[in-house]
Amino acid sequence: MALYGDHGHQLRCDxxxxxxxxxxxxxNDCNFEVVVEQAREWSPGLPPMVPIFDVRTWNSFTxxxxxxxxxxxxxxxxxxxxxxxxxxxxxxxxxxxxxxxxAVRELERSVKDSNHRAFLTAISDGVASIEGxxxxxxxxxxxQQYKDSEQEKVSFETxxxxxxxxxxxxxxxKGGVNWNHHKELRGIRDNFQAHPKTHLYGVPYSEICRRMxxxxxxxxxxxxxxxxxxxxxxxxxxxxxxFLPDIRLVMEPGHPPPESxxx
Numbered sequence: 001m002a003l004y005g006d007h008g009h010q011l012r013c014d015x016x017x018x019x020x021x022x023x024x025x026x027x028n029d030c031n032f033e034v035v036v037e038q039a040r041e042w043s044p045g046l047p048p049m050v051p052i053f054d055v056r057t058w059n060s061f062t063x064x065x066x067x068x069x070x071x072x073x074x075x076x077x078x079x080x081x082x083x084x085x086x087x088x089x090x091x092x093x094x095x096x097x098x099x100x101x102x103a104v105r106e107l108e109r110s111v112k113d114s115n116h117r118a119f120l121t122a123i124s125d126g127v128a129s130i131e132g133x134x135x136x137x138x139x140x141x142x143x144q145q146y147k148d149s150e151q152e153k154v155s156f157e158t159x160x161x162x163x164x165x166x167x168x169x170x171x172x173x174k175g176g177v178n179w180n181h182h183k184e185l186r187g188i189r190d191n192f193q194a195h196p197k198t199h200l201y202g203v204p205y206s207e208i209c210r211r212m213x214x215x216x217x218x219x220x221x222x223x224x225x226x227x228x229x230x231x232x233x234x235x236x237x238x239x240x241x242x243f244l245p246d247i248r249l250v251m252e253p254g255h256p257p258p259e260s261x262x263x
Contacts, residue, residue, distance in 0.1 A: 001053045001240075004224075006233035009053065028052055054236040059098040064088030096132030097235055099125050100223065104241055107215055111247055116208055120193040123185050126219030130182075133223060134159050137230050141167055156186075168229050178225055181218030185211070205249050212247045220244070 022032040064084040072083035103125035110119035138146035220241030
């Protein structure tokens with residue numbers, strides 16, 4: 001997070017190794033060892049904020065007010081990017097990131113409730129966040145060749161194999177675990193969520209847990225890789241997603257743990 005996060009400190013000072021990060025924390029009255037231990041603690045949702053380097057902000061919120069009021073977000077001049085007159089509304093600042101955050105929430109819900117459908121939603125949203133980020137970066141470049149519309153649909157494979165090399169000057173690494181896990185998750189999404197192919201199926205919970213653990217690399221990890229490919233700073237939410245804890249099946253859902261024979 002110190003090296004790649006969207007806090008921007010790495011643009012002004014060298015944070016390329018642990019020694020430099022430790023010194024940076026000391027200069028900012030923070031104890032590096034304490035911060036590391038606190039980051040190890042897991043709680044539902046993304047891990048706790050990391051001081052200084054984690055600048056997560058709300059990507060979606062309610063904005064507006066009473067009848068007669070005007071609320072919105074301006075560009076810096078007088079033009080509104082979003083505007084509500086006399087009512088409230090929902091605002092999303094970064095769509096792909098908002099979708100990613102919801103994917104993490106659905107993954108958490110799938111674990112808490114042993115809910116396979118919530119897991120499929122997590123995959124679907126995770127895939128959508130990746131495609132949304134690529135579209136966002138392509139839109140910033142501009143040009144008709146990077147347009148994806150209802151009239152002229154562009155496949156995900158074309159965006160990966162053609163758009164990214166053309167925009168960034170290099171190919172995305174498709175030989176590592178992040179891409180391989182993404183391919184498996186995308187296949188699960190296609191077969192069970194986007195284009196279901198059967199009315200009846202069964203998946204053991206042990207296999208569902210294995211698939212859940214693919215999210216860390218196949219969604220968060222690939223989204224991280226894409227930010228690096230586009231030379232973009234990586235949001236803290238994405239970096240934290242790369243370090244989600246392992247998911248393990250410790251007991252069968254609906255069955256209590258075995259009683260101890262010890263008195």
